[in-house]
Amino acid sequence: MDWKDWQRVLKWRALEESDTDGVFVSAERRREATAHTRAGLATEEITGDVLDERSESFLDKRADWLEREAVGWRGELIRVLGLLRVPQGRWSWALVGWGLAMITGYWFTDLGQSNEFNLLALPLVGLLAWNAVVIVLGLLCELTPSSSLAGRGGWMAEVLAHGISRAGKATKEVESGTAETVRNRFEELAWPLAWRRLQMRLRMWLHVAAALLAIGGGVALYARGWSKEYRAVWESTLLSKDNAKAFFETLFKPASKVLRTPVPLDQIEGMHRTAGRTEKPAPALPWIHLYAGTMLVLIVAPRLLLAGISLARCRRAISKPARGLNWGSYLRNLLRAVEGGNERIQVLVHAMDPTSSHREVWDRGVRERFGGMARAEYVRIPAGEEDEFAAEWQPVSANVVMLFSMATTPEAEVQRRLVSDVRQRLLTKHAEPELIVLLDGTSLAGRWSPEKIAGREQLWSQMVEGLASEVIVAVRKESARAKLPAS
Numbered sequence: 420m421d422w423k424d425w426q427r428v429l430k431w432r433a434l435e436e437s438d439t440d441g442v443f444v445s446a447e448r449r450r451e452a453t454a455h456t457r458a459g460l461a462t463e464e465i466t467g468d469v470l471d472e473r474s475e476s477f478l479d480k481r482a483d484w485l486e487r488e489a490v491g492w493r494g495e496l497i498r499v500l501g502l503l504r505v506p507q508g509r510w511s512w513a514l515v516g517w518g519l520a521m522i523t524g525y526w527f528t529d530l531g532q533s534n535e536f537n538l539l540a541l542p543l544v545g546l547l548a549w550n551a552v553v554i555v556l557g558l559l560c561e562l563t564p565s566s567s568l569a570g571r572g573g574w575m576a577e578v579l580a581h582g583i584s585r586a587g588k589a590t591k592e593v594e595s596g597t598a599e600t601v602r603n604r605f606e607e608l609a610w611p612l613a614w615r616r617l618q619m620r621l622r623m624w625l626h627v628a629a630a631l632l633a634i635g636g637g638v639a640l641y642a643r644g645w646s647k648e649y650r651a652v653w654e655s656t657l658l659s660k661d662n663a664k665a666f667f668e669t670l671f672k673p674a675s676k677v678l679r680t681p682v683p684l685d686q687i688e689g690m691h692r693t694a695g696r697t698e699k700p701a702p703a704l705p706w707i708h709l710y711a712g713t714m715l716v717l718i719v720a721p722r723l724l725l726a727g728i729s730l731a732r733c734r735r736a737i738s739k740p741a742r743g744l745n746w747g748s749y750l751r752n753l754l755r756a757v758e759g760g761n762e763r764i765q766v767l768v769h770a771m772d773p774t775s776s777h778r779e780v781w782d783r784g785v786r787e788r789f790g791g792m793a794r795a796e797y798v799r800i801p802a803g804e805e806d807e808f809a810a811e812w813q814p815v816s817a818n819v820v821m822l823f824s825m826a827t828t829p830e831a832e833v834q835r836r837l838v839s840d841v842r843q844r845l846l847t848k849h850a851e852p853e854l855i856v857l858l859d860g861t862s863l864a865g866r867w868s869p870e871k872i873a874g875r876e877q878l879w880s881q882m883v884e885g886l887a888s889e890v891i892v893a894v895r896k897e898s899a900r901a902k903l904p905a906s
Contacts, residue, residue, distance in 0.1 A: 427482045433605035443496045456480040462754045468747035503605040505613035520628040524635025536649040536703040550718045619733040626726035633718040637711040650700035654692040674712030758790035766820045770802035784893040809840035817849035825858040829882040856887040860894035
């Protein structure tokens with residue numbers, strides 16, 4: 420999948436994980452999308468949290484189906500999806516920057532004073548020296564991504580991303596409730612990937628800008644030599660004539676081989692300008708060819724190569740972390756929604772009178788655990804009659820859910836004993852039963868903090884340890900929700 424595909428998949432994941440009550444997209448439509456696109460993929464095949472090729476293809480096709488079939492349903496859904504954006508650069512920014520780089524390269528290249536082309540003029544030599552350093556660092560960064568250098572150089576992208584983030588939050592419409600939750604979840608999933616991608620694309624843009632800067636300098640060499648006859652000279656406080664010969668031979672050797680133009684080293688001695696005088700200045704054209712060829716070979720080609728490597732790595736660098744975004748639970752929930760057939764699940768409700776609103780939340784927990792087609796059959800256990808119930812109860816299947824109020828503090832002589840008795844009754848009919856404890860937190864929405872809910876869940880998990888296969892918390896969307904396996 421490319422970046423647009425990942426964004427589409429992450430948008431629908433953020434929406435479905437946040438909109439648990441189906442405010443924007445109904446559970447029926449979600450099941451329909453899964454059924455149309457899963458191509459036989461089953462829950463049992465989802466063994467980890469990292470996407471494999473088959474599950475990735477399923478999510479891509481499913482998101483595409485939802486986008487084609489669902490976006491036109493309701494204007495509210497379209498508006499919420501429109502809020503899910505990531506910080507990203509624009510090609511117009513790159514084109515403006517590249518144009519400025521080429522213009523800068525043209526005006527930066529100064530051939531020298533009067534009609535003399537000074538081979539050691541700082542703008543020319545400095546351009547080559549700077550690019551040599553940056554190209555070496557760029558190769559280390561691009562070819563050794565696991566090193567510490569690979570994570571550096573992205574500060575500009577980070578600043579740009581944060582700037583876009585602040586600007587977006589300052590201008591976008593203020594949302595509340597489910598829409599805000601969806602947007603926050605999307606930003607949690609997608610923005611780290613977007614920042615990484617922006618950093619890599621910015622490096623690619625800068626490599627291209629450096630190449631265009633050098634091209635602008637090469638154009639300036641020939642443009643300025645068009646209307647003036649330049650003579651090539653050199654002067655230096657640090658280099659002697661012999662050292663200058665060695666320097667120019669080394670500097671121009673790559674371009675000399677590519678252009679098949681010899682370096683006129685025999686002219687070096689006469690080209691030396693000292694005390695404001697030059698013994699025998701040389702024609703500048705051969706040296707202009709060598710300088711332009713050197714920039715082409717040592718700057719333009721390596722920079723474009725690095726830009727290509729950065730562009731090629733960008734997709735892989737995004738796909739790998741995107742596949743590792745803890746997909747297991749999300750995938751299993753999607754697939755369970757269309758599995759389970761007409762399985763009948765007994766739900767033993769302890770000391771509560773279930774209402775329709777309660778059952779709506781409980782049904783969702785049962786479907787998420789046993790499949791979207793599973794049917795919950797509720798049986799009430801009156802408070803104080805636990806022993807009598809356990810003695811007379813007859814299991815109808817190997818899968819049973821025991822439902823307790825989360826607000827109740829579990830006691831060993833009541834709740835644990837009841838769970839143990841029910842499990843023993845299951846074992847008389849089924850060799851490998853599955854007993855799930857479902858904690859009802861529907862009345863706790865907005866009253867208990869996520870930390871308090873997690874603490875109470877941990878207490879229940881410890882109380883039914885060794886008896887229940889799993890402990891599930893069922894709360895409304897306004898309250899924190901978690902799933903912790905019984906230890």
